[in-house]
Amino acid sequence: MNKIVVWGFRWAPPFAQGLVRDLRVRWALEEAGQAYDVELIDFQERHAAAHRRRQPFGMVPAFEADGRGLFESAAIVHRIAADSAALMPADAHARAEVLTWMFAALNTVEPPIQNLLEMDLLHAGEPWVELRRPAVVAAVTERLAALSAALAGRDHLVDRFTAADILMTTVLRFLRHTELVAGFPLLDAYVKRCEARPAFRRALDQQMADFARHAPVAA
Known part of the structure:
Protein backbone atom coordinates (compact mmCIF):
# COMPACT_ATOMS: atom_id res chain seq x y z
CA MET A 1 0.00 0.00 0.00
CA ASN A 2 1.08 3.56 -0.65
CA LYS A 3 -0.47 6.54 1.16
CA ILE A 4 -3.26 5.44 3.49
CA VAL A 5 -5.94 7.70 4.94
CA VAL A 6 -8.51 6.75 7.58
CA TRP A 7 -11.54 8.93 8.34
CA GLY A 8 -12.99 9.10 11.84
CA PHE A 9 -15.00 11.46 13.98
CA ARG A 10 -13.41 14.56 15.48
CA TRP A 11 -15.25 13.94 18.74
CA ALA A 12 -17.71 11.45 20.20
CA PRO A 13 -19.73 11.44 23.43
CA PRO A 14 -17.89 9.82 26.36
CA PHE A 15 -20.00 6.64 26.21
CA ALA A 16 -18.83 6.05 22.62
CA GLN A 17 -15.20 7.02 22.98
CA GLY A 18 -12.98 4.00 22.38
CA LEU A 19 -15.81 2.21 20.60
CA VAL A 20 -16.08 4.14 17.32
CA ARG A 21 -15.30 1.70 14.55
CA ASP A 22 -12.33 3.51 13.03
CA LEU A 23 -10.51 1.99 16.02
CA ARG A 24 -10.66 -1.37 14.24
CA VAL A 25 -8.94 0.06 11.19
CA ARG A 26 -6.29 1.93 13.17
CA TRP A 27 -5.56 -1.24 15.16
CA ALA A 28 -5.21 -3.35 12.02
CA LEU A 29 -2.84 -0.82 10.47
CA GLU A 30 -0.77 -0.70 13.65
CA GLU A 31 -0.52 -4.50 13.73
CA ALA A 32 0.44 -4.53 10.04
CA GLY A 33 3.10 -1.87 10.55
CA GLN A 34 1.48 0.43 7.98
CA ALA A 35 1.84 4.20 8.25
CA TYR A 36 -1.39 6.12 7.83
CA ASP A 37 -2.95 9.56 8.12
CA VAL A 38 -6.19 10.29 9.93
CA GLU A 39 -8.78 12.76 8.68
CA LEU A 40 -11.46 13.80 11.16
CA ILE A 41 -14.99 14.99 10.49
CA ASP A 42 -17.73 16.50 12.64
CA PHE A 43 -21.05 14.71 13.02
CA GLN A 44 -22.65 17.27 10.71
CA GLU A 45 -20.15 16.46 7.97
CA ARG A 46 -21.57 12.95 7.74
CA HIS A 47 -24.24 14.36 5.47
CA ALA A 48 -21.92 16.36 3.22
CA ALA A 49 -21.63 15.22 -0.38
CA ALA A 50 -17.85 14.84 -0.09
CA HIS A 51 -18.16 12.37 2.77
CA ARG A 52 -21.08 10.52 1.20
CA ARG A 53 -18.83 9.82 -1.77
CA ARG A 54 -16.39 8.16 0.62
CA GLN A 55 -19.04 6.48 2.79
CA PRO A 56 -22.52 6.26 1.20
CA PHE A 57 -24.23 5.86 4.59
CA GLY A 58 -22.53 8.84 6.22
CA MET A 59 -20.69 6.81 8.83
CA VAL A 60 -17.07 6.17 9.81
CA PRO A 61 -14.63 4.75 9.08
CA ALA A 62 -13.86 5.49 5.49
CA PHE A 63 -10.53 4.45 4.03
CA GLU A 64 -8.32 5.23 1.08
CA ALA A 65 -5.18 3.44 -0.10
CA ASP A 66 -3.42 3.70 -3.43
CA GLY A 67 -6.09 6.20 -4.47
CA ARG A 68 -8.88 3.65 -4.00
CA GLY A 69 -11.56 4.03 -1.37
CA LEU A 70 -13.36 1.54 0.87
CA PHE A 71 -16.00 1.74 3.57
CA GLU A 72 -17.29 -0.64 6.25
CA SER A 73 -14.81 -1.44 9.00
CA ALA A 74 -14.71 -5.21 8.46
CA ALA A 75 -14.09 -4.84 4.72
CA ILE A 76 -11.28 -2.40 5.45
CA VAL A 77 -9.73 -4.68 8.07
CA HIS A 78 -9.89 -7.55 5.57
CA ARG A 79 -8.21 -5.38 2.93
CA ILE A 80 -5.37 -4.58 5.33
CA ALA A 81 -5.07 -8.19 6.48
CA ALA A 82 -4.91 -9.53 2.93
CA ASP A 83 -1.52 -7.83 2.56
CA SER A 84 -0.24 -8.58 6.06
CA ALA A 85 1.25 -11.85 7.27
CA ALA A 86 0.78 -10.52 10.80
CA LEU A 87 -3.00 -10.54 10.37
CA MET A 88 -3.74 -13.27 7.85
CA PRO A 89 -1.97 -16.63 7.37
CA ALA A 90 -0.67 -17.65 3.95
CA ASP A 91 -2.29 -21.09 3.92
CA ALA A 92 -5.62 -21.06 2.05
CA HIS A 93 -7.46 -23.22 4.61
CA ALA A 94 -6.20 -21.10 7.50
CA ARG A 95 -7.23 -17.90 5.67
CA ALA A 96 -10.71 -19.31 5.22
CA GLU A 97 -10.89 -20.09 8.94
CA VAL A 98 -9.90 -16.52 9.80
CA LEU A 99 -12.51 -15.18 7.39
CA THR A 100 -15.15 -17.42 8.97
CA TRP A 101 -14.43 -15.93 12.38
CA MET A 102 -14.47 -12.41 10.94
CA PHE A 103 -17.97 -13.04 9.63
CA ALA A 104 -18.99 -14.65 12.92
CA ALA A 105 -17.88 -11.59 14.87
CA LEU A 106 -19.96 -9.23 12.73
CA ASN A 107 -22.93 -11.41 11.75
CA THR A 108 -23.47 -13.66 14.78
CA VAL A 109 -21.95 -12.05 17.86
CA GLU A 110 -22.37 -8.35 17.20
CA PRO A 111 -26.12 -8.01 16.40
CA PRO A 112 -27.52 -8.86 19.86
CA ILE A 113 -24.68 -6.93 21.51
CA GLN A 114 -25.43 -3.89 19.36
CA ASN A 115 -29.09 -4.17 20.35
CA LEU A 116 -28.18 -4.13 24.02
CA LEU A 117 -25.72 -1.27 23.59
CA GLU A 118 -28.34 0.90 21.92
CA MET A 119 -30.98 0.04 24.51
CA ASP A 120 -28.72 0.83 27.44
CA LEU A 121 -26.93 3.90 26.13
CA LEU A 122 -29.32 5.50 23.66
CA HIS A 123 -32.74 4.55 25.06
CA ALA A 124 -32.10 4.23 28.79
CA GLY A 125 -35.20 4.95 30.83
CA GLU A 126 -37.67 4.45 28.01
CA PRO A 127 -40.54 2.20 29.14
CA TRP A 128 -40.15 -0.37 26.37
CA VAL A 129 -36.53 -1.07 27.36
CA GLU A 130 -37.52 -2.58 30.70
CA LEU A 131 -39.79 -5.03 28.89
CA ARG A 132 -37.42 -5.92 26.08
CA ARG A 133 -34.03 -5.93 27.83
CA PRO A 134 -34.20 -9.37 29.55
CA ALA A 135 -34.70 -11.14 26.22
CA VAL A 136 -31.83 -9.20 24.64
CA VAL A 137 -29.53 -9.99 27.56
CA ALA A 138 -30.46 -13.66 27.18
CA ALA A 139 -29.56 -13.54 23.49
CA VAL A 140 -26.22 -11.90 24.26
CA THR A 141 -25.47 -14.41 26.99
CA GLU A 142 -26.22 -17.30 24.65
CA ARG A 143 -23.74 -15.95 22.10
CA LEU A 144 -21.10 -15.35 24.78
CA ALA A 145 -21.48 -18.87 26.13
CA ALA A 146 -20.98 -20.37 22.67
CA ALA A 182 -16.68 -10.77 33.07
CA GLY A 183 -19.18 -13.57 33.66
CA PHE A 184 -17.18 -15.73 31.25
CA PRO A 185 -13.59 -15.91 32.53
CA LEU A 186 -12.22 -17.23 29.22
CA LEU A 187 -13.75 -14.33 27.32
CA ASP A 188 -12.67 -11.80 29.91
CA ALA A 189 -9.09 -13.06 29.67
CA TYR A 190 -9.29 -13.10 25.88
CA VAL A 191 -10.38 -9.47 25.66
CA LYS A 192 -7.73 -8.36 28.15
CA ARG A 193 -5.08 -10.33 26.25
CA CYS A 194 -5.96 -8.62 22.99
CA GLU A 195 -6.29 -5.18 24.58
CA ALA A 196 -2.80 -5.59 26.06
CA ARG A 197 -1.24 -5.74 22.61
CA PRO A 198 0.96 -2.68 21.93
CA ALA A 199 -0.74 -2.07 18.58
CA PHE A 200 -4.14 -1.85 20.26
CA ARG A 201 -2.84 0.53 22.89
CA ARG A 202 -1.35 2.79 20.24
CA ALA A 203 -4.56 2.81 18.19
CA LEU A 204 -6.76 3.49 21.22
CA ASP A 205 -4.47 6.18 22.61
CA GLN A 206 -4.44 7.97 19.27
CA GLN A 207 -8.23 7.87 18.94
CA MET A 208 -8.70 9.10 22.49
CA ALA A 209 -6.16 11.87 21.94
CA ASP A 210 -8.12 13.02 18.89
CA PHE A 211 -11.29 13.18 20.97
CA ALA A 212 -9.53 15.05 23.77
CA ARG A 213 -8.14 17.67 21.39
CA HIS A 214 -11.56 18.38 19.95
CA ALA A 215 -13.71 18.12 23.06
CA PRO A 216 -16.44 20.78 23.24
CA VAL A 217 -15.59 23.73 25.42
CA ALA A 218 -18.01 24.15 28.30
CA ALA A 219 -19.98 27.38 28.17
Whole structure:
Protein backbone atom coordinates (compact mmCIF):
# COMPACT_ATOMS: atom_id res chain seq x y z
CA MET A 1 0.00 0.00 0.00
CA ASN A 2 1.08 3.56 -0.65
CA LYS A 3 -0.47 6.54 1.16
CA ILE A 4 -3.26 5.44 3.49
CA VAL A 5 -5.94 7.70 4.94
CA VAL A 6 -8.51 6.75 7.58
CA TRP A 7 -11.54 8.93 8.34
CA GLY A 8 -12.99 9.10 11.84
CA PHE A 9 -15.00 11.46 13.98
CA ARG A 10 -13.41 14.56 15.48
CA TRP A 11 -15.25 13.94 18.74
CA ALA A 12 -17.71 11.45 20.20
CA PRO A 13 -19.73 11.44 23.43
CA PRO A 14 -17.89 9.82 26.36
CA PHE A 15 -20.00 6.64 26.21
CA ALA A 16 -18.83 6.05 22.62
CA GLN A 17 -15.20 7.02 22.98
CA GLY A 18 -12.98 4.00 22.38
CA LEU A 19 -15.81 2.21 20.60
CA VAL A 20 -16.08 4.14 17.32
CA ARG A 21 -15.30 1.70 14.55
CA ASP A 22 -12.33 3.51 13.03
CA LEU A 23 -10.51 1.99 16.02
CA ARG A 24 -10.66 -1.37 14.24
CA VAL A 25 -8.94 0.06 11.19
CA ARG A 26 -6.29 1.93 13.17
CA TRP A 27 -5.56 -1.24 15.16
CA ALA A 28 -5.21 -3.35 12.02
CA LEU A 29 -2.84 -0.82 10.47
CA GLU A 30 -0.77 -0.70 13.65
CA GLU A 31 -0.52 -4.50 13.73
CA ALA A 32 0.44 -4.53 10.04
CA GLY A 33 3.10 -1.87 10.55
CA GLN A 34 1.48 0.43 7.98
CA ALA A 35 1.84 4.20 8.25
CA TYR A 36 -1.39 6.12 7.83
CA ASP A 37 -2.95 9.56 8.12
CA VAL A 38 -6.19 10.29 9.93
CA GLU A 39 -8.78 12.76 8.68
CA LEU A 40 -11.46 13.80 11.16
CA ILE A 41 -14.99 14.99 10.49
CA ASP A 42 -17.73 16.50 12.64
CA PHE A 43 -21.05 14.71 13.02
CA GLN A 44 -22.65 17.27 10.71
CA GLU A 45 -20.15 16.46 7.97
CA ARG A 46 -21.57 12.95 7.74
CA HIS A 47 -24.24 14.36 5.47
CA ALA A 48 -21.92 16.36 3.22
CA ALA A 49 -21.63 15.22 -0.38
CA ALA A 50 -17.85 14.84 -0.09
CA HIS A 51 -18.16 12.37 2.77
CA ARG A 52 -21.08 10.52 1.20
CA ARG A 53 -18.83 9.82 -1.77
CA ARG A 54 -16.39 8.16 0.62
CA GLN A 55 -19.04 6.48 2.79
CA PRO A 56 -22.52 6.26 1.20
CA PHE A 57 -24.23 5.86 4.59
CA GLY A 58 -22.53 8.84 6.22
CA MET A 59 -20.69 6.81 8.83
CA VAL A 60 -17.07 6.17 9.81
CA PRO A 61 -14.63 4.75 9.08
CA ALA A 62 -13.86 5.49 5.49
CA PHE A 63 -10.53 4.45 4.03
CA GLU A 64 -8.32 5.23 1.08
CA ALA A 65 -5.18 3.44 -0.10
CA ASP A 66 -3.42 3.70 -3.43
CA GLY A 67 -6.09 6.20 -4.47
CA ARG A 68 -8.88 3.65 -4.00
CA GLY A 69 -11.56 4.03 -1.37
CA LEU A 70 -13.36 1.54 0.87
CA PHE A 71 -16.00 1.74 3.57
CA GLU A 72 -17.29 -0.64 6.25
CA SER A 73 -14.81 -1.44 9.00
CA ALA A 74 -14.71 -5.21 8.46
CA ALA A 75 -14.09 -4.84 4.72
CA ILE A 76 -11.28 -2.40 5.45
CA VAL A 77 -9.73 -4.68 8.07
CA HIS A 78 -9.89 -7.55 5.57
CA ARG A 79 -8.21 -5.38 2.93
CA ILE A 80 -5.37 -4.58 5.33
CA ALA A 81 -5.07 -8.19 6.48
CA ALA A 82 -4.91 -9.53 2.93
CA ASP A 83 -1.52 -7.83 2.56
CA SER A 84 -0.24 -8.58 6.06
CA ALA A 85 1.25 -11.85 7.27
CA ALA A 86 0.78 -10.52 10.80
CA LEU A 87 -3.00 -10.54 10.37
CA MET A 88 -3.74 -13.27 7.85
CA PRO A 89 -1.97 -16.63 7.37
CA ALA A 90 -0.67 -17.65 3.95
CA ASP A 91 -2.29 -21.09 3.92
CA ALA A 92 -5.62 -21.06 2.05
CA HIS A 93 -7.46 -23.22 4.61
CA ALA A 94 -6.20 -21.10 7.50
CA ARG A 95 -7.23 -17.90 5.67
CA ALA A 96 -10.71 -19.31 5.22
CA GLU A 97 -10.89 -20.09 8.94
CA VAL A 98 -9.90 -16.52 9.80
CA LEU A 99 -12.51 -15.18 7.39
CA THR A 100 -15.15 -17.42 8.97
CA TRP A 101 -14.43 -15.93 12.38
CA MET A 102 -14.47 -12.41 10.94
CA PHE A 103 -17.97 -13.04 9.63
CA ALA A 104 -18.99 -14.65 12.92
CA ALA A 105 -17.88 -11.59 14.87
CA LEU A 106 -19.96 -9.23 12.73
CA ASN A 107 -22.93 -11.41 11.75
CA THR A 108 -23.47 -13.66 14.78
CA VAL A 109 -21.95 -12.05 17.86
CA GLU A 110 -22.37 -8.35 17.20
CA PRO A 111 -26.12 -8.01 16.40
CA PRO A 112 -27.52 -8.86 19.86
CA ILE A 113 -24.68 -6.93 21.51
CA GLN A 114 -25.43 -3.89 19.36
CA ASN A 115 -29.09 -4.17 20.35
CA LEU A 116 -28.18 -4.13 24.02
CA LEU A 117 -25.72 -1.27 23.59
CA GLU A 118 -28.34 0.90 21.92
CA MET A 119 -30.98 0.04 24.51
CA ASP A 120 -28.72 0.83 27.44
CA LEU A 121 -26.93 3.90 26.13
CA LEU A 122 -29.32 5.50 23.66
CA HIS A 123 -32.74 4.55 25.06
CA ALA A 124 -32.10 4.23 28.79
CA GLY A 125 -35.20 4.95 30.83
CA GLU A 126 -37.67 4.45 28.01
CA PRO A 127 -40.54 2.20 29.14
CA TRP A 128 -40.15 -0.37 26.37
CA VAL A 129 -36.53 -1.07 27.36
CA GLU A 130 -37.52 -2.58 30.70
CA LEU A 131 -39.79 -5.03 28.89
CA ARG A 132 -37.42 -5.92 26.08
CA ARG A 133 -34.03 -5.93 27.83
CA PRO A 134 -34.20 -9.37 29.55
CA ALA A 135 -34.70 -11.14 26.22
CA VAL A 136 -31.83 -9.20 24.64
CA VAL A 137 -29.53 -9.99 27.56
CA ALA A 138 -30.46 -13.66 27.18
CA ALA A 139 -29.56 -13.54 23.49
CA VAL A 140 -26.22 -11.90 24.26
CA THR A 141 -25.47 -14.41 26.99
CA GLU A 142 -26.22 -17.30 24.65
CA ARG A 143 -23.74 -15.95 22.10
CA LEU A 144 -21.10 -15.35 24.78
CA ALA A 145 -21.48 -18.87 26.13
CA ALA A 146 -20.98 -20.37 22.67
CA LEU A 147 -17.98 -18.16 21.99
CA SER A 148 -16.45 -19.05 25.34
CA ALA A 149 -16.84 -22.74 24.57
CA ALA A 150 -15.15 -22.25 21.19
CA LEU A 151 -12.22 -20.48 22.86
CA ALA A 152 -11.60 -23.26 25.38
CA GLY A 153 -7.92 -24.20 25.23
CA ARG A 154 -7.08 -21.32 22.86
CA ASP A 155 -5.53 -17.90 23.31
CA HIS A 156 -7.07 -16.64 20.07
CA LEU A 157 -9.83 -17.58 17.63
CA VAL A 158 -7.39 -19.57 15.51
CA ASP A 159 -3.89 -20.72 16.39
CA ARG A 160 -2.51 -17.18 16.65
CA PHE A 161 -3.63 -13.55 16.67
CA THR A 162 -5.28 -12.51 13.38
CA ALA A 163 -7.65 -9.95 11.92
CA ALA A 164 -10.53 -12.01 13.32
CA ASP A 165 -9.40 -11.16 16.85
CA ILE A 166 -9.48 -7.45 16.03
CA LEU A 167 -13.12 -7.67 15.01
CA MET A 168 -14.18 -9.98 17.83
CA THR A 169 -12.44 -7.96 20.53
CA THR A 170 -13.93 -4.69 19.34
CA VAL A 171 -17.37 -6.31 19.30
CA LEU A 172 -16.98 -7.60 22.86
CA ARG A 173 -15.83 -4.15 24.00
CA PHE A 174 -19.33 -2.87 23.23
CA LEU A 175 -20.31 -4.64 26.47
CA ARG A 176 -17.86 -2.72 28.63
CA HIS A 177 -20.74 -0.94 30.42
CA THR A 178 -21.95 -4.34 31.70
CA GLU A 179 -20.49 -7.32 33.59
CA LEU A 180 -21.57 -9.81 30.92
CA VAL A 181 -18.09 -10.54 29.54
CA ALA A 182 -16.68 -10.77 33.07
CA GLY A 183 -19.18 -13.57 33.66
CA PHE A 184 -17.18 -15.73 31.25
CA PRO A 185 -13.59 -15.91 32.53
CA LEU A 186 -12.22 -17.23 29.22
CA LEU A 187 -13.75 -14.33 27.32
CA ASP A 188 -12.67 -11.80 29.91
CA ALA A 189 -9.09 -13.06 29.67
CA TYR A 190 -9.29 -13.10 25.88
CA VAL A 191 -10.38 -9.47 25.66
CA LYS A 192 -7.73 -8.36 28.15
CA ARG A 193 -5.08 -10.33 26.25
CA CYS A 194 -5.96 -8.62 22.99
CA GLU A 195 -6.29 -5.18 24.58
CA ALA A 196 -2.80 -5.59 26.06
CA ARG A 197 -1.24 -5.74 22.61
CA PRO A 198 0.96 -2.68 21.93
CA ALA A 199 -0.74 -2.07 18.58
CA PHE A 200 -4.14 -1.85 20.26
CA ARG A 201 -2.84 0.53 22.89
CA ARG A 202 -1.35 2.79 20.24
CA ALA A 203 -4.56 2.81 18.19
CA LEU A 204 -6.76 3.49 21.22
CA ASP A 205 -4.47 6.18 22.61
CA GLN A 206 -4.44 7.97 19.27
CA GLN A 207 -8.23 7.87 18.94
CA MET A 208 -8.70 9.10 22.49
CA ALA A 209 -6.16 11.87 21.94
CA ASP A 210 -8.12 13.02 18.89
CA PHE A 211 -11.29 13.18 20.97
CA ALA A 212 -9.53 15.05 23.77
CA ARG A 213 -8.14 17.67 21.39
CA HIS A 214 -11.56 18.38 19.95
CA ALA A 215 -13.71 18.12 23.06
CA PRO A 216 -16.44 20.78 23.24
CA VAL A 217 -15.59 23.73 25.42
CA ALA A 218 -18.01 24.15 28.30
CA ALA A 219 -19.98 27.38 28.17
